[in-house]
Amino acid sequence: MTNATFNASLLLLARQYRRASQGEVAAKAGLNQGHYSRIENGLLPDGPSHENVERIAAALQFPSTFFYQTDGLTGLPLSVHPMHRKRAAVGERVLKQIHAELNIRLIHLRRYLRAADLHPELPLPHVDVDEGGGPQEIAHLIRRAWSIPEGPIANLTDYCERAGILIIWCDLEKGIDGVTMRVRDLPPCIFLNRSVPPDRMRASLAHELGHVIMHRIPTENIEDEANAFAAELMVPERQFRRQFIGRAGISLEWLALQKAHWKMSMAFLLYRAGAIDAITRHQSEYAWKKIASMGWRLREPHETDFPYEEPSIFPALLRMHSETLGFDLETIGRLVSCDVGELQQMYRPYLGRGKPGLYVVK
Template identity: 40%
Template sequence: MRFNSDLLRVARQVRGLSQTKLSVDSGLTQGAISKMENGLSEPSEEVVQKLADTLQFPPSYFYQSFQPFGLPVSVHPMFRKKASVPVKELEQLEAGLNLRLSHYQTLLRSVEIDRDLELPRLDLDDYDNDPVAIASLVRRTWQIPRGPIKNLVQYVERAGCIVVHCDFEGVGVSGVTITLKGLPPFIFINRNNPADRQRFTLAHELGHLVMHRLPTPDMEREADRFAGALLLPPDQVAPYFMDGVTLPKLAALKPVWRVSMAALLIAANNLGYLTANQNQWLWRQFSAKGYRTNEPPELNFEVEQPSVIRDIVQLHLGEYGYTEQELAFVLHAELSDLRRLHGLESEPPKVGLRIVK
C-alpha cells in the first residue's frame, strides 16, 4: 500500500508538533516533511521508521486507507461565540478526533449495533422555523415520559448515535458532531465540563443532527433552543415558576431536571415569569456569587456515561479473545494510545451492548 500523507499530518498534530519540531526530533529536513505531507514524496522504509519512532506510532499506521475529515462548520470560529481559539489547538482537536474515528471505523466492522429508536430528520421550514416544536416532536417520537429526562445519553445511543467523552480542555469546545458515510453519527462531548453542561451540549448536538443538513447563520441559536426545550419542555416546567423565581428555587430544581441553574433561569424568562428588571437582578446575583462560571458544587450530579464504544472494545477483549497487544496491532496504535483513548486504565465494566450476530 502507498504511504498516506494525510495520516502523517494527523500523527504530527496529535502529538502537538510543528513541522519544524518534528524535523528537529526526527533528524529529517523540514522540506522533506513538508513534501511528504503534501503527497509529493514517497518516503523510504527507513524514513517511515524514523517518523514512527519520533511520533510514537507503528509504521503500519501510515499505510492505512483512512481519509481524515475536517471539523464541522459549527466548530469554526465564524460560527462560534468564542472566535479566539488558536489554530494549533483546533488542528490538534481535529487530529485527535481523526485518530479516534480511524479506530472506530475498524472496530465497527466486527459488530452490528441494534437500534431501537429512530433518529428523526426534520426540516425547520415544515415547523414554522420553531426548534421548540421539533424538540417536542422528538420527545414524543422517542416516547420520553413527561418530566425530566433521566439519562439523555441512553436515548441518543438507542437512536443509533455513538457518544464519546473526550478531553477538549483548553480548546473552548463543548461538543462536536461528525457524520461520515457508512458510519453512525458520532457526538464527541468535552468530559471536562460538569454533568449539566454535558447534557445540554449533547442535546444541542442532537439538535444539529435532527434539524440541520447544511450550515446556516442561525444554526447555533436554533440548536440551543432545541436543547432547552428538549430538557425543559415549556409546558412541563412552567408550573414550577408560577409562584416566583428565586436562586434557592433554581438550586432546588437543578438536580430534579438535571440542567444548570442558568438554563432554568433562561427558561423562566422565556416563559414570561420574569420582568426585565427581575431577570437582570437575578443575573447580577449569579455574577456576584460566581455562578456564571461555577454553580454550587453540592448541586452537581453524576455524569451520564456512554456505553457503545466501551462495550465494543470490551467485546473484542472478552468474547472475541483479543489481547490488548493484538487489538493495538489491528488498530495500528501504540498500546499507550489504545489504553488512553478507550479507557482501559480502569476496571472494565460489564458489557451491555445490543449486538446482532
C-alpha cells in the same frame, strides 16, 4: 507493508495531533524540511522510503503502520460547541489538534465496529429547520417519536444511544464541551468533554443532538437553532410555566430545586425562564447578579450536582474486544495502529488486558 501505499493525509493528521510544525518533525526525524514537506504533501511519485517512514513515525510517536491505512479524512465538524464566536479564543493550532484527534478516533471506531452489529431501536430523523416548523417544533417531534413522557428526561444519553448515536467521552480542550461528527460509513458520533460537570454535559448533549437532527450544512444560525432545540427538548415551555403558578418571584433556593427536578443547570433554567417571559427583566437581572456574586457562573455548587449519564454502547464495544474477544492491549494496538500508551490514555477506563486472541469479524 511493502505492498501498501503511504497515505500522506494521515501524516498531516499525526503531525497536527502532536501540535508540531513541519520543521519540528523534520528535525526530529533527521530530514531536510523541504523533503519532509514533499512527503507530507504527497509529492513523491513513489512515496517515501520505508526508512524515512520509520524515522518520521518515531519522531511523531506513531506506529509506522498508521501511515499505510486507507482511511480518508473528515473535515471540521459543523460546530465546535460552544458557539462559533468563541472558537477564535480556542486557537487555530488547538482546533487542528482536536480535528486530528477526532479523525483518529473515527479510524479506530471503524476497526472496532467490524466485530459488532448495532441495531437502533428508535428513529433518528433528519428534519429541515424550516420544513419542520422551527427548532421548538422539531424538539416536540423528537419527544413524540421517542415516546418521551412529559416532564424531565430521565436519561438523554440512553435515548440517544437507542437511536443509534454513539456517545463518546474524551478529553477535549477547556472551553469545548461537545463536538458532533457525521461520517457516511459510521453512526453519528457525539464526543463529550469528560471534565465538565454533569449539568453542562447534558446541555451539550442536547445541543449536539439538535445538530444531528437538524443540520447538514453550516449556516450562521445553526448554533442558535441548536440552543433553541435543546431548551425546548429538555425544559418544554408549557410544562416549565407550570412551575411559576402562584409564584411572585424566584430565588436561588428555588432554582436549585428546579435543577434537581429538570437535571439542568440553574443558569440554564434562569436563562430559560427569561426567554419565555416567565419572569420579569428585573427578576432575571437580580438572579443573575446573585449567581455571579456567589461565583456560580463558572461552576455551580457541588451539592447541586446529580449523577453523570454514562454512555453504555461505546464502552461495551471496547470491553467486547478486551474481555469477550480476549484481546490484550498490544493486540488492540495492532488492530487500530495505535501505541498502547495512547490507547490507555484515549480509552480509559474501558480497555482491560485480556488474553491474546484472534480478531473475529461478525
